[in-house]
Amino acid sequence: MKILAINPGSTSTKIAVYEDGISILVSNIRHSVEELSAFSRIIDQFDFRKSLVMQALKTNHISFQFNAVIGRGGLMKPLQGGVYEVNEKMKHDTLYAMRSHACNLGGLIASDLAAQIPGCRAFIADPGVVDELDDIARITGSPLLPRVSIFHALNHKAVARRYAKENGAVYENLNLIICHLGGGISVAVHRSGKAVDVNNALDGDGPFSPERAGTLPAGQLIDLCYTGKFTSEELKKRISGRAGLAAHLGTTDVPLVIKSIENGDTRAQLVMDAMIYNIAKSIGAASVALYGKIDAILLTGGMAHSDYVISRIKERTSFLAPIVVYPGEDEMEALATSALGALTGEFPIKEYQ
Incomplete structure (x- = not known):
């Protein structure tokens, strides 16, 4: 074939x-x-x-x-x-x-x-x-703005099946939390072979990332829209593209940011640690959807190569379930x-x- x-x-x-x-x-x-x-x-x-x-x-x-x-x-x-x-x-x-x-x-x-x-x-x-969201995961506080599922599904599913195969299990029988750590970040609850809850990793939900703003204060965002300082397209870039690490630090290059931290850049450390903190919070929140019955937490994507990032996520979330790292994405x-x-x-x- x-x-x-x-x-x-x-x-x-x-x-x-x-x-x-x-x-x-x-x-x-x-x-x-x-x-x-x-x-x-x-x-x-x-x-x-x-x-x-x-x-x-x-x-x-x-x-x-x-x-x-x-x-x-x-x-x-x-x-x-x-x-x-x-x-x-x-x-x-x-x-x-x-x-x-x-x-x-x-x-x-x-x-x-x-x-x-x-x-x-x-x-x-x-x-x-x-x-594959559960209906309960779609509801927000406004009927005008239901939650939307857009995430790194291809890599999530591939990593889930790889973990299952390596552990003599079947993906459809597992409860997993999978976190893709890339230019955008998606944290999904995989229950019995379906991603039943996940943030919209493209245009506004979840932790901020190297390129995405993640969840923002709604009132402040609305006020920003009416300042007249930005066009609609410019504001969308401020949510996806020129947001996250790019907006705070002027780069999406995580190894470069970590090098700056090692050289004593306290601002870079604060922003990087804030991103990691928000990732860990999202993983913790995802555990609720599984009633805490989690077979494993899988960390994948480009940032999963970083010991700085992975070690700090583990410090905050390892009490929830075993953590397995699959760096990169194939x-x-x-x-x-x-x-x-x-x-x-x-x-x-x-x-x-």
């Missing part, structure tokens, strides 16, 4: 080729600001990115023959986790998605390439809009594993409706 995985990000397009579950190519195609500035909308980058994928395969002498092409799923309507075959309804909803992100190109490119290969199938798996392997599982019947293939 030969599989091509495609993961479009803000400034790069990652591709990977797996044959019978073994990686034979991993490539990170980076895009300069100048290249991307030629496109007024992300969706207009479709042909540009697709051609680079084809060029990378040719350069690495990979024959254009695959059993499946799987893309990172886009920000379409909410759906259950799992593997979905790309269909016309999905492509339509992705083209007209309310939220713009490079991940919207994943399924579209996968479908286009798969259509050129006889017998090849196009999939997505566990997109960021996976919504979304390419997660995509390829999902496609292989779909082709072999290990994972059911779901229909997007």
Whole structure:
């Protein structure tokens, strides 16, 4: 079984080729600001990115023959986790998605390439809009503003299955709290194979992160909107993009911040420790959803490489459950594993409706 995985990000397009579950190519195609500035909308980058994928395969002498092409799923309507075959309804909803992100190109490119290969199938798996929330977790103090599930579902699910496999268990039988520590931070309650509670890690909920503001004082935010100092788009950037560590310290580079701390920067230490404090509080709050019956707390994402961050999270939360760390994120392997599982019947293939 030969599989091509495609993961479009803000400034790069990652591709990977797996044959019978073994990686034979991993490539990170980076895009300069100048290249991307030629496109007024992300969706207009479709042909540009697709051609680079084809060029990378040719350069690495990979024959254009695959059993499946799987893309990172886009920000379409909410759906259950799992593997979905790309269909016309999905492509339509992705083209007209309310939220713009490079991940919207994943399924579209996968479908286009798969259509050129006889017998090849196009999939997505566990997109960021996976919504398995309990009804009680959706309710806020305002009927106008229900909680929305947008998080690092692909990595959450992959890490959960990895932990289960390593411990001779089944994901669907476990109670887990999983915290993805990246540019955005998501803390999810996984009960019996579903993420039944999670913060909106994209545009405003949960702990602040290197790039996100997290939960903010609502009254002050409303007042800020009416000062006339910022446009709507500028304010959105102050919530996602130029927020968190970026706003406080002018950088999202966690190792650089830690180096500053080691050199005596007390301001950097205060902000970094505040972020960690808020992460730990979110993990503690998540434990309530499981009545304290937690099999494990899993820490993953780029910041999970940092001893500074992990040791301090552990200090505050290790009393809740055993903590297991999975540094980084291997979304390419997660995509390829999902496609292989779909082709072999290990994972059911779901229909997007």
